[in-house]
Amino acid sequence: MSSNASEDEPERPGGERRNPFDKPSDDAVSQEHSSEGAGEKAQAAGRGSGRGKAKKPRSFWKELPILIGIALVLAFLIQQFLARVYMIPSGSMEETLHGCPGCTPDRILVDKLVYNFTDPDPGEVVVFRGPDAWVGPELAQDESNAVAEFFQMVGSAFGLAPPDERDFVKRIIATGGQTVECCDDENRVLVDGEPLDEPYLLLEGDRPQSPFPKVTIPEGYVWMMGDNRNNSADSRSHNEEGTASGAVPEDAIVGKARLIVLPPSRWGVISSPNPQEEQANAMSAPTWQQGIPLGVGVIAAWPVLKVGRGVASAVGGAVRRDR
Template sequence: MPSNAAEDEPNRPEDGKDPEAPSPAASPDSESDGRPSPDGDGTARPASAKQKKQRSFWKELPILIVVALVLAFLIQQFVARVYMIPSGSMEQTLHGCPGCTPDRILVDKVTYRFSDPEPGDVVVFRGPEAWVEDDPPSESSSNPIAGFFQNVGSAFGLAPPDERDFVKRIIATGGQTVECCDDENRVVVDGKPLDEPYIYWQGGEEKQREFGPVTVPDDAVWVMGDNRNNSSDSRYQGGGGERGAVPVDNIIGKARLIVLPPSRWDVVSDHNPQASADASAMSAPAWQAGLPLAAGALAAWPTLFVSRKAGAGVRRLVTRRFRRER
């Protein structure tokens, strides 16, 4: 009797598969719940691939940190930088008394690429040779390790700036003649008394030391501290006179904002002491007066943006790594 073809015919592999091969569901290397592996092809991923995936966290993290540091360095070199006020010479505009929490200020490095320093600007500058020639060597200059941490800390406003960096207010610019004082104890520039509402009289003695007249050299500025009787500035540095003036090329930038501590948040005043009452009455509208604040905020934004992005990236990498390990 002819046999039943359907019963006698050997089992044919479907789609070219070996009938003796275990099914994917029975494979010991496959996922226990029948779901495809992360590769999506139903096969188990080798253990080495998983280890490689996990190791990628440690490869990406240093790269992310380096990129964030490089961006922060570039921003602080060319756009804006945070400085810590190390002394009380600019009280009460800027807070820096010993034993207290000093102000951190945002210094705009872009402004003076397009404009000249003006009277009233609070500036950070490198001390000219006449200011630092008699200074003893600092710890950071004799100890490379201390110098490295000093530079890193000062770059992010966590440590005082280099001892050769100063912060003062511009009183007169190149070609002007400055002296002190008139009958009302006011500094005089080109024969006109200054309007200085920012002066702080530490100790209560409202009397300034007499000096001058001094003609400020071209391409230089005459600077003084707001804490008028407790500031080593152009009146004293280099023996006073023309040697006390600061070259414009030494100016690092203009102080815009007090960024820390939060209780001190404010715009740094750049009141022009040479402006007469008539000029003040014809001052720019309020929206223009807010431009320095807007410029400072824009300068601060890249630093904040980079730090937040770096933090978010690190959190994503950590979260991804723990999910893989689970």
């Protein structure tokens, strides 16, 4: 059944029907394009109104205090948990470490991670908090001048001031369970009856070492002595006869002295040969354990490096904007 062509044809505006095979007129095309363009402009305007105004970058002088604060916080965290710089206040560790009143003392870098993975060994130079027998009960409990203590702590944390009076640097001579005494016919300290080989030892004028009776070191403690043997107030000076009160608990050790970092003329690694040569191999930690602190240090260095690069980039950008 044939359809009616006039009924199938769509109506034109104004009641007229349009042939579907006819091309649209130029006016109709332009109207469609104009309506589409208006819609796109309206959408763009809506998106733009939601963004708000762009923030004006801060000047370099406004960002500088923030950058200084970040640097100080990073330095504080590193020195609290990874490594710290200490100033050597006296000559008790000559000639390994230099220190004297009125001169330029050594600044040393102390590794604070190593003893989380290994035990202290004989021959190692360490920084430690002096127990009561070393500092006396008055100094151990003295909290009278909190302000002065705070500034002293900040200064010593960055190696700008002498360490706290309760901080000491000495060399480990014997560890828990060993006996130590001085001296044999050749003026050598004995550990478990065996003489020590101490290449770091300084005896001014070849004076004999001050003798002391045999002491048995309790487990968890170490016996400390200075390299400048006759000018060092160490475990011998704080030990009561018949006791081991001069021994230092291992948990009082802050860390191992690794490097001399200042002054530049004194740069170098701090030697720590084991004076108990025959026992060195048995007492030292396995090689893989000795490498743990170095590996942790390398891993920890990455976030610090990235933060440092971010700070440097921010400083550079702030300077460029401020010009």
